[in-house]
Amino acid sequence: MEKENNKTKKVCFPHMGNYFIAFKEIVEPLAEIISPPPITKKTVELGTRYGPESACIPFKYNLGNYIEALDKGANFVIQAGGGCRFGYYGEVQEEILKKLGYEFEFFKFPNDYNFLTLARALQKINPKVSIVKILYSLGLAYFKIRAIDKLDDYVRLNIGFEIEKGEFEKTFKLFLKDLEKDKKILSIRRTQARYLKLLKNIKLNKPKNPIRVVILGEVYVVMEPFSNFNIEKQLGAKGVEVHRHSSLSTTIHDLFFNKRVMKEFLEKARPYLRNDTGAHGTETVGLAHHSAKAGFDGAIHIKPFGCMPEVNAMSALHRISNDYKFPIIYFSFDSQTSETGVKTRLEAFYDLLIMKKQKNEQR
Amino acid sequence: MEKIKIGLPRALLYHKYHIFWEDFLNRLGFEVIVSPETNKEILKKGVSLAIDESCLSLKIYLGHIDWLLSRVDYVFIPRIVSLEKKEALCTKFMALGDIARNTFKKEIKTIEYTIDIIEKQWEIFGILKAFSKFEKNPFKIILAYRAAKKLERETEEVKIQKQFTQIKEADNEKPTVLILSHPYTTYDALLGKPIVEFLKKQELSLIYADIVPKKEAMELSKNISRDLYWTYNKELLGAIEYYKDKIDGIVFLMVFPCGPDALVVNLCQHKIKNVPITVITLDELEGDAGLKTRLESFADILKIKKIQDGKRK
Ligand code: SF4
Ligand code: SF4
Numbered sequence: 001m002e003k004e005n006n007k008t009k010k011v012c013f014p015h016m017g018n019y020f021i022a023f024k025e026i027v028e029p030l031a032e033i034i035s036p037p038p039i040t041k042k043t044v045e046l047g048t049r050y051g052p053e054s055a056c057i058p059f060k061y062n063l064g065n066y067i068e069a070l071d072k073g074a075n076f077v078i079q080a081g082g083g084c085r086f087g088y089y090g091e092v093q094e095e096i097l098k099k100l101g102y103e104f105e106f107f108k109f110p111n112d113y114n115f116l117t118l119a120r121a122l123q124k125i126n127p128k129v130s131i132v133k134i135l136y137s138l139g140l141a142y143f144k145i146r147a148i149d150k151l152d153d154y155v156r157l158n159i160g161f162e163i164e165k166g167e168f169e170k171t172f173k174l175f176l177k178d179l180e181k182d183k184k185i186l187s188i189r190r191t192q193a194r195y196l197k198l199l200k201n202i203k204l205n206k207p208k209n210p211i212r213v214v215i216l217g218e219v220y221v222v223m224e225p226f227s228n229f230n231i232e233k234q235l236g237a238k239g240v241e242v243h244r245h246s247s248l249s250t251t252i253h254d255l256f257f258n259k260r261v262m263k264e265f266l267e268k269a270r271p272y273l274r275n276d277t278g279a280h281g282t283e284t285v286g287l288a289h290h291s292a293k294a295g296f297d298g299a300i301h302i303k304p305f306g307c308m309p310e311v312n313a314m315s316a317l318h319r320i321s322n323d324y325k326f327p328i329i330y331f332s333f334d335s336q337t338s339e340t341g342v343k344t345r346l347e348a349f350y351d352l353l354i355m356k357k358q359k360n361e362q363r
Numbered sequence: 364m365e366k367i368k369i370g371l372p373r374a375l376l377y378h379k380y381h382i383f384w385e386d387f388l389n390r391l392g393f394e395v396i397v398s399p400e401t402n403k404e405i406l407k408k409g410v411s412l413a414i415d416e417s418c419l420s421l422k423i424y425l426g427h428i429d430w431l432l433s434r435v436d437y438v439f440i441p442r443i444v445s446l447e448k449k450e451a452l453c454t455k456f457m458a459l460g461d462i463a464r465n466t467f468k469k470e471i472k473t474i475e476y477t478i479d480i481i482e483k484q485w486e487i488f489g490i491l492k493a494f495s496k497f498e499k500n501p502f503k504i505i506l507a508y509r510a511a512k513k514l515e516r517e518t519e520e521v522k523i524q525k526q527f528t529q530i531k532e533a534d535n536e537k538p539t540v541l542i543l544s545h546p547y548t549t550y551d552a553l554l555g556k557p558i559v560e561f562l563k564k565q566e567l568s569l570i571y572a573d574i575v576p577k578k579e580a581m582e583l584s585k586n587i588s589r590d591l592y593w594t595y596n597k598e599l600l601g602a603i604e605y606y607k608d609k610i611d612g613i614v615f616l617m618v619f620p621c622g623p624d625a626l627v628v629n630l631c632q633h634k635i636k637n638v639p640i641t642v643i644t645l646d647e648l649e650g651d652a653g654l655k656t657r658l659e660s661f662a663d664i665l666k667i668k669k670i671q672d673g674k675r676k
Pocket of ligand 1: 056057058085218220279280304306307308309310622
């Protein structure tokens with residue numbers, strides 16, 4: 001019986017940025033994967049139509065992913081948790097999907113951030129796979145995530161200055177393709193090193209003192225370019241050096257390896273925050289304060305509409321912006337946000353930064 | 364010597380804890396000043412001070428602080444992160460102090476302390492620390508704390524008993540409606556009160572979800588939701604289960620935008636099948652006309668249903 005059961009498990013999980021290939025690593029040994037189609041307008045529409053109106057964007061995107069995967073034949077849904085409401089998303093999503101008539105099992109990641117607990121929980125998907133094997137695949141996934149972020153960081157800083165347009169993107173795509181095939185930690189490291197070198201060989205035309213901008217905010221919209229209208233790409237195209245701290249690697253690092261990081265961000269956020277302000281909010285304020293002091297040209301704060309911890313952070317951001325004369329622009333995304341609106345405001349912000357920079361340089 | 368004036372904004376958790384707060388502060392010899400019932404000015408001020416996307420309740424809260432600033436020495440802003448292990452509150456309640464200080468900058472002096480059961484920061488420790496600069500004798504603080512807690516418990520008990528009596532004595536023709544909302548929505552003069560008054564005029568008997576034996580309600584909430592981890596929402600959900608045989612309908616009041624409630628409402632709509640629910644979302648622009656019609660027709664439905672059910676029996 002048990003055996004039969006496992007064979008027929010068809011697992012799906014949501015998309016997030018480029019990380020799908022890493023998540024795949026975890027699930028592949030356990031069961032068949034049905035990958036949801038890439039996020040499109042339709043995904044968002046589905047999530048919006050069937051999700052509660054005031055749920056935040058990540059909820060709607062994930063729900064859309066699930067519906068599209070269930071339509072493709074998935075019968076097992078994985079939800080990862082995290083964020084201030086995320087832990088509770090699962091139950092609501094499960095109910096909604098059931099109401100829509102889908103038949104499936106629902107699996108929620110445990111909320112304890114510990115690899116062994118995680119592996120044990122995952123083993124329930126397929127008890128025949130050993131814990132060691134699962135731990136190993138978690139390791140592989142982690143190294144893949146790190147590789148992706150490492151290269152992505154470099155791209156973000158430099159893509160605005162490539163001489164031959166499109167080279168970075170092309171190379172990065174090849175990298176993801178190769179990375180997907182890697183099945184050993186060593187080969188992941190090799191792929192990472194090889195492509196980092198290739199990226200570094202791309203010819204740049206970078207001024208000594210480019211405009212440097214920091215991306216701050218809620219992690220899902222920061223990490224899923226579809227949800228933020230490719231804000232980083234838009235900035236890159238204007239010749240901006242884009243910095244961002246938050247990525248899946250840093251999030252995992254903070255949750256699993258070094259829980260003290262929160263305290264450090266709180267230190268950095270002082271005197272604008274005395275206490276933790278929820279989810280990523282404290283990190284946002286800490287990073288904003290730090291970047292303002294470090295002489296960045298400006299910051300872009302992005303969040304899902306109504307995201308509570310980030311809204312909490314904003315009163316502090318306003319003050320930092322005032323005290324340091326540090327320009328910050330704020331974007332909230334929901335399913336009604338218009339792309340042109342974002343574009344126009346981003347352009348105006350860019351013009352402001354340029355003007356400010358020129359004024360400072362003349363002095 | 365003139366008494367030190369401590370201000371309590373009549374908003375958010377004031378509506379939940381004011382018995383304790385007021386009594387405790389009075390016992391320590393402070394003059395307690397509570398801002399008036401929410402009015403249009405307070406709302407307007409709050410809306411202009413708050414970040415746009417904050418929930419309406421927070422906007423109102425900031426309006427109340429603004430009213431207090433010129434009249435008090437300190438504003439009292441306890442910070443509540445968690446009240447139970449493995450549970451949490453809305454993140455607003457952990458951020459209030461920082462939001463207030465960032466909004467009012469140098470104009471505000473606060474008394475703050477943290478309650479975070481998960482981190483073993485018990486209320487009494489926080490209170491001892493926060494008040495040590497006013498009262499050198501810690502025993503006095505502890506005594507005041509205990510006495511005020513006792514008063515809070517007793518008042519709570521009286522309220523519950525009163526609601527029980529009302530249910531017992533309810534006449535069989537009047538439908539009973541459960542008002543499901545946070546106390547800071549239910550009892551706010553601009554948010555819940557007008558709705559409650561209006562419903563009373565529709566010849567409904569109203570009971571309140573925040574008046575319920577808390578422990579039992581928390582347990583019962585698991586019947587509706589397996590994973591819910593916001594303490595206050597759990598209490599409210601539990602109240603549905605607790606009163607479910609006694610009620611004919613539920614009016615869910617929520618402010619916009621409220622993260623926790625948005626998901627909880629949705630879950631209720633999926634899971635609660637045999638009691639009619641209506642959801643009223645309050646925002647700063649809410650006009651009266653449409654709302655009244657909706658409430659009226661909801662009341663009508665309940666009344667018709669009540670008569671039919673009565674005949675069947
Ligand atoms: S942190 Fe923001 S986006 Fe994430 S669950 Fe909370 S409100 Fe939603
Ligand atoms: S629970 Fe909702 S209404 Fe209450 S403070 Fe939080 S966001 Fe505001």
